[in-house]
Amino acid sequence: STLQLSNPDLLKQSCLIKDGWHAASDEATLEVNNPFNGELIGTVPSLTTKDVNDAVAYSHEVQTAWAAKTAQERADLLQKWADLIDANKEDLAIIMTAEQGKPLTESRGEVGYANSFIRWFAEEGKRVYGDVIPANKSQLRHVILKQPVGVCAAITPWNFPAAMITRKAAPALAAGCTMIIKPATETPFSALALGVLAEQAGIPAGVIQVVTGKASTIGDILTGDARIHKLSFTGSTEVGRTLMAQCAPTIKKLSLELGGNAPFIVFDDADLEAAADGLIASKYRNAGQTCVCANRIYVQDSIKDQFLDVFVKKVAELNVGNGMDDGVDIGPLINQKALEKVQALLKDALDKGATLIAGGSTNNASELTYNPTVITDISHDMDIASEEIFGPIATIFTFKDEAEVIRQANDTIYGLAAYFYSGDYARSWRVTEGLEYGIIGHNTGLISTEVAPFGGVKQSGFGREGSKYGIEEYVVTKYWCSDIS
Ligand code: ADP
Numbered sequence: 001s002t003l004q005l006s007n008p009d010l011l012k013q014s015c016l017i018k019d020g021w022h023a024a025s026d027e028a029t030l031e032v033n034n035p036f037n038g039e040l041i042g043t044v045p046s047l048t049t050k051d052v053n054d055a056v057a058y059s060h061e062v063q064t065a066w067a068a069k070t071a072q073e074r075a076d077l078l079q080k081w082a083d084l085i086d087a088n089k090e091d092l093a094i095i096m097t098a099e100q101g102k103p104l105t106e107s108r109g110e111v112g113y114a115n116s117f118i119r120w121f122a123e124e125g126k127r128v129y130g131d132v133i134p135a136n137k138s139q140l141r142h143v144i145l146k147q148p149v150g151v152c153a154a155i156t157p158w159n160f161p162a163a164m165i166t167r168k169a170a171p172a173l174a175a176g177c178t179m180i181i182k183p184a185t186e187t188p189f190s191a192l193a194l195g196v197l198a199e200q201a202g203i204p205a206g207v208i209q210v211v212t213g214k215a216s217t218i219g220d221i222l223t224g225d226a227r228i229h230k231l232s233f234t235g236s237t238e239v240g241r242t243l244m245a246q247c248a249p250t251i252k253k254l255s256l257e258l259g260g261n262a263p264f265i266v267f268d269d270a271d272l273e274a275a276a277d278g279l280i281a282s283k284y285r286n287a288g289q290t291c292v293c294a295n296r297i298y299v300q301d302s303i304k305d306q307f308l309d310v311f312v313k314k315v316a317e318l319n320v321g322n323g324m325d326d327g328v329d330i331g332p333l334i335n336q337k338a339l340e341k342v343q344a345l346l347k348d349a350l351d352k353g354a355t356l357i358a359g360g361s362t363n364n365a366s367e368l369t370y371n372p373t374v375i376t377d378i379s380h381d382m383d384i385a386s387e388e389i390f391g392p393i394a395t396i397f398t399f400k401d402e403a404e405v406i407r408q409a410n411d412t413i414y415g416l417a418a419y420f421y422s423g424d425y426a427r428s429w430r431v432t433e434g435l436e437y438g439i440i441g442h443n444t445g446l447i448s449t450e451v452a453p454f455g456g457v458k459q460s461g462f463g464r465e466g467s468k469y470g471i472e473e474y475v476v477t478k479y480w481c482s483d484i485s
Helices: 049-068 073-086 089-100 104-127 164-173 188-201 215-224 237-247 272-288 303-318 338-352 402-410 426-432 467-474
Strands: 015-017 018-020 029-032 042-046 131-133 140-148 151-155 181-184 209-210 230-236 253-257 261-267 292-302 355-358 373-378 394-400 417-421 439-442 475-483
Touching: 015 049, 015 188, 049 181, 049 209, 049 215, 049 272, 073 089, 073 104, 073 164, 073 188, 089 104, 089 164, 089 188, 089 439, 104 164, 104 467, 151 164, 164 181, 164 188, 164 230, 164 426, 164 467, 181 215, 188 209, 188 215, 188 292, 188 475, 215 237, 215 338, 230 237, 230 467, 237 253, 261 272, 272 292, 272 303, 272 394, 292 303, 303 355, 303 394, 338 373, 338 394, 338 417, 394 402, 394 475, 402 426, 467 475
Parallel strands: 151 181, 151 230, 181 209, 230 253, 261 292, 261 417, 292 394, 373 394, 417 439
Antiparallel strands: 015 018, 015 209, 029 042, 131 140, 140 475, 355 373
């Protein structure tokens, strides 16, 4: 590989399964390319059905011993893992930018963010308290135990190649579960590098395994095997539906973090400068490829021109290019399919009467880089109004009053994140209560942190990640009824 890493061993081209690092038993591999320049970064195993079944068996075997450790013992191992991630932060960021495309500053930020979940849940694992319930008969005792759910699986997307893994793996491990991780086909190297460091930290073989290969082959096993008790998935609503159906026969416990269609509302009583900054952060981070990116921007009639002025000036300052270069704000889209989707959504909007204010084309830095784009005069019959854009296009709607905008904001199958800017206290309560979303950003465009619960409602899924709620997804409640007469 051409990557300049201080620790080249972090770029692993084999899978962490069973007792260590293995190729596919039939030696099959998949290529991983840099989305900015198409260069081959390396190959990863395309595991066979038997390889993945063996991994499940291994997880199942070591589950009991892992669960039998004290929470402090597990915390010590997790903290060692986090220390190693910190020590290798720059290499992890380079690997991430190479396979994902996001600017290095964002990759460094993500590695820190990913690690915050490991440190948080290392601590939180010590606070998985049970309960004693006052008895309803004098000879009875009612005791509630919280126990690990068992072997878990995670299927994760390419937009946050490290953080989407740690916010599942850390609570699972802290709670006493083992976990098999299937990273996105586009970004396996970040996951494998985390595996290298987990092994180095002394996390026992089989407690974390990383499997790569054909998504549907691996997905069939991780959803179908009865020895796996829980699946946590982050990705599209479409794939989430399929996986949920596949989990039905074995009644798996599920967490689904699916697509979003985030409204971003700017009221006439907002600080417009702050709202424009928040919108830049929420819209263009990761080239618009996050499930909490502003997807529909609603600006109150009376301040539309004023707001657009401020916003468009900030958009003009964004630099598009190679994420490895200093000063780049927007890297490439992940692949050709993503680019085509962005182009098709823009064309449909312009054909139906939208007005192009900025951008609207690919950037000549490379085939997959796209200029930050702003369009206005959006109507709800345009595809861009209902579909998750996953690209750097800001779509500006206007609205007259609060009740109307809440109704429009809720008019979607999704319910992940919503944002609004307002300086009015009573309105802020009304809007927060009225928006059917799992996460509300008020006067901020950045809402993700390990201390707070992340997750959606409606067809954005269920389950929460991060915070004290995040570990509940990996424990089950056991009720002990004891007659001591
Ligand atoms: P995105 O649009 O972000 O790529 P996807 O839902 O397609 O989201 O992918 C998220 C994750 O789901 C990736 O790891 C991908 O490889 C995996 N995946 C896609 N299709 C399937 C499937 N049929 N079974 C299991 N995993 C799948």
